Amino acid sequence: MSATVVPVTAAVPLHRALGLTDEELEAIAGKLGRAANDLELAMFSVMWSEHCSYKSSRPLLRTLPTAGDDVVAGPGENAGVMRIGDGWAVAFKIESHNHPSAVEPDQGAATGVGGILRDIFAMGARPIAVLDALRFGDPADPRTRHLVNGVVRGVGGYGNCVGVPTVGGELVFDPSYQGNPLVNVMAIGLVREDAIMRAAAPGPGNLVILYGSATGRDGIGGASVLASATFGDQDPSKRPAVQVGDPFAEKLLIEATLEILAAGLAEGLQDLGAAGITCGVSETADRAGTGIRVDLDAIPRREPGMAPFEVLISESQERMVVIARPERLPEIAAICARWGIPCAVIGRVTGDGDISVIQGGLAADGAPNPGARELARIPARALASEAIVFDRLGVPPQRRRRAPAPGTPETTADPLPERGTDPGAVLLGLLGSPNLGSRAWVSEQYDRHVGTNTVGGAGHGAAVLRVKGTRRALVATTDGNEAVTALDPYLGAALSVAEAARNVSVTGARPLGVTNCLNFGDPTRPESFWQLREAVRGLGDACRALGLPVTGGNVSLYNEAPGSAIAPTPVIGVVGLLDDVDLLVAPAFAADGDVALLAGATGPGLGGSAYAALAGLAAADDPPSLDLAAEAAVQAFVRDAIAARTVTAAQDVGGGGLAVALAEMAMWGGRGGRFRVAVPGAPAVALFGESPSRIVLTARPDDLPAIRDAAVGHGVPLVELGIVGGPRLFVELVGEGATGAAEGRGSSIADALEVPLADLRHAWDHGLPRALGEEV
Amino acid sequence: MNVRVGVVVFPGSNCDTDTAWALQRAGAEPVALWHESADLDGVTAVVLPGGFAYGDYLRAGAIARFSPVMRAVAEFAAGGGLVLGICNGFQVLAEAGLLPGALLRNRSLRFICRDVTIRAERVDTPFTRGIPAGAVLRMPVAHGEGCYYAGEAMLDDLERDGGVLFRYVDEDGRPAAPADRANPNGSLRAIAGVINAAGNVAGLMPHPERAADALLGSEDGMLVLRSLVEAAGARAVTFSGAAAR
Amino acid sequence: MNAEVVATRFRFAVNVLPRDGILDPQGRAVEQSLPHLGLAGIGAIRVGRRVELSVDAPDAAAARSLVDELARELLCNPLIEQYAIEPLGGISATRGSSSEPGGADA
Amino acid sequence: MNAEVVATRFRFAVNVLPRDGILDPQGRAVEQSLPHLGLAGIGAIRVGRRVELSVDAPDAAAARSLVDELARELLCNPLIEQYAIEPLGGISATRGSSSEPGGADA
């Protein structure tokens, strides 16, 4: 067992070296009715890892809403699938590759893309898009820059080669990620509704066929150690072998798989990722209530002298398992040969419900050869659906911020810096900040167009992908609000869902469903588990309120560098449907003379905002509160108004608040505007506050009555901001909090914000490359 | 009559279906040509699409030139057949010696994907005949190895013999020096595409097939693809005429 | 397996480097990062490719000419690169089909 | 120019190859293309990088340790790669600032 991470000694018995607790060792003996042998222990250790078993999170995930009219496949499958009409369905899922990327950013991120793509085509869907949600520490730190460059190279290098466009994602810098970056990748695929494949191994006597790359010592122990041990040991020799991705091999795998499915040759299909063959055979057998007899000697190897446990838990990339009737073998072999992919029969489906590992070969009828030895026999369900589950203890922290109840009057004293502060300067500071500046430096390293479906070339707001042969388009985004989640996990998770859905709604699309990646710390720490529990509660409540089923996701725990947990980070992926791509509305001012409006009420609370971070008030204020009913209303309103063709541009108010939303619409539309913003209290809240459930939209003057009626109909407050046009962004502050009155209460903000477009553009364009030291 | 245009499919091609789709919009009947077959199926023109032919790990296009289909394409070209290489297809043609020069890693050492503006230096070729003289076309590039290189002498010959087909230019049509942002990869003399001396084989790094639909941002690429299809159509007639004799 | 074929296995490396005078952005990138590493005195950096392989052939000359062909045909683009062949140790007599050396990786 | 500094210029190559057991997609791609080239008997191909450079240092040992540091710090990723340092010929005594070696090629 030398390849596992902790050397086995008298002091450290095998099961602990494999990451299993004494309690788990007993549970295993209970499932087997005997003590497990070494090989069986290794198989349990990977399958009972947090990564594969969800032993800490499963009880929480069960509380999420998963039902919906359009849901074709939900949690439990390789990816969620939802109906989009015309016989088409969309498959989507998000997954983390945090720890592998921290060890080896390039390959870690690359194999993360490869893994999530396999989940998509394992459902029978052709992958059409990737989004990457990335989080790192201080951009000025050389280590961070190394990670950013490596991860971006890895994501791009893989996606660009397999021919799947990377159309969106996030890049966030926060000190809490310094020792533990987050690399979450979401993939989207298209599949005919009647061609969806299941990851099951039905029909005793059927063949288990492994195709794709040969099996090497890649990522041995990865599932049990790399993905779930607290990260920090820098000694390479102590780490499991890093998986290396081969995007070209993945491209062949995609084409061969889709041909096999199109020809109707597969009874079941499963990708091999974490825990390799052990996971593939046990999960498929368990789902079908069957067993699988594995022919160990038949598994093609890349290296000589591999131990049985290495072959069975290897995480070598670009491999798939197809379950097929024996008479289908020749056709499957021919397709693999045509694509230059090795394939081999590595086992048989049995009726006994066990995973049995045979050394010495199987006879033609699938029975073990005379003299063959059985190295392991484990009930499939003991490895998969009946893996151990823990009810962890969750305890809220001492210090804790809560959002004020909705409607609470604003108390915040104006926290803008010293007297005479020019709000324009603050706006430029925000636009040029690492988290709000243009992402072009990243997105230009990704092929965003391959497939010729990417509408608008990607880059502004949610990604839009037309569906060839229909009038429809899919709209996708990922969002996470770690800043607020750190203050209040329930609120932060709910806000993340609200913002992701809002980003989709402002294009005119109807959000279909949610996939999510829960990035948290050590679940055995009560405070950390409390964060997870609260976030899942917020996730569930928000999805219920917005009518969004959760169709899948992924949980990544133990995101901690020595001594520091990350800000808890639920990343939410939402896919939406636009029935007619001609209705698509962009977040860019469209025409001079259009009227700009703000839908939704502005609430107090600067906690967790980009402004608070800039002004150094990070934890000095409450986060804004979220009224889920108001959120649902404002999104329904904007969708209806867009469907009625009365909206010329729409953008949600997010990071940086109203001022940044207006600035972005101005930059992207190449035209400014003259606006007036009511300031009842603190100008900073009105301009830069990030209270949710707000949307800026524009309309032709003669469509205003219709829009007002729609707003009234939805009970959404709607105020006129001003007129689009001109070379500069001008925002006049009026009312209580502004100028005179503000001066009275010691306010310091000037009475108007005025910045030329060119200055906005310059700050926004150069913020990120400067922060990364790419430009001076 | 249908103009049958072949689209070569290497295992790692990933723009083959996009290219076929765009060629269809340009009035052609696309025909997929599998890399292991040396039979061009009687097509009147061949397009080598973008992608990563055989993984392109060594040098983009290096391995592809040995495939059976490329032997057929070389013969086809030698016989005067029209061959267009887009992105990876351009790299393959250069490696195969069917086009002059080589494509090095981008000067930035990074993959670059963004819209560029290019200008056709000649509008009298089968690939550019439909482009208004001097017009500045907008279409995306997406590559890691697109820095056009040739020795000074070879570059001078190219310029003299009209071998430069496309140049990266700024919005105002001025050729972009290797360090300019308008020159995405550091190509010498802003060369974005070249054509062989016989005038029947051409390659360019930008993707016309990704600029073939207003919904996606630009239709300028259609000018290139339509030129090819029309030229191929014209030849198809003469060829069949020749065959009849 | 074909027991008649008797071949010796030779190991070679092919070093492929950018031709002199061709700009080498990788080499330049390494040079630019030297100051950050605080390494003085290093320069004239060229970054290229190294390919190690084994050949089964009746004799060293035959083996080398095979490698030379591979280098000329595939590993090196003469317009931009130059190559050198470097014999490595580890010569061993093998009896069997000459399609074997891939063995472990195949 | 600083005439007091006396240094010798040494040339080295650093050969960086995939660690044994680590998947080598490049090597596999080249190997799979061999049939097309009609070259039999070649196999066990590993593809890596070769970095050639020159170092100005008082003596060979000092020079080598500089190269070793560069290899460890920058050229080689120990998780997936291994490297070997290869001294090259062309040693020459130089009189002048040790920040010069880039000169020759620059």
Ligand SMILES: Nc1ncnc2c1ncn2[C@@H]1O[C@H](COP(=O)(O)OP(=O)(O)O)[C@@H](O)[C@H]1O
């Ligand atoms: N946070 C979550 N919310 C909903 N479903 C989840 C979540 N995390 C994991 N799942 C579901 O649990 C199943 C197992 O997840 P995972 O092990 O990542 O699948 P795979 O091994 O195919 O990548 C999947 O169906 C996944 O969608």
Ligand SMILES: [Mg+2]
């Ligand atoms: Mg899976």
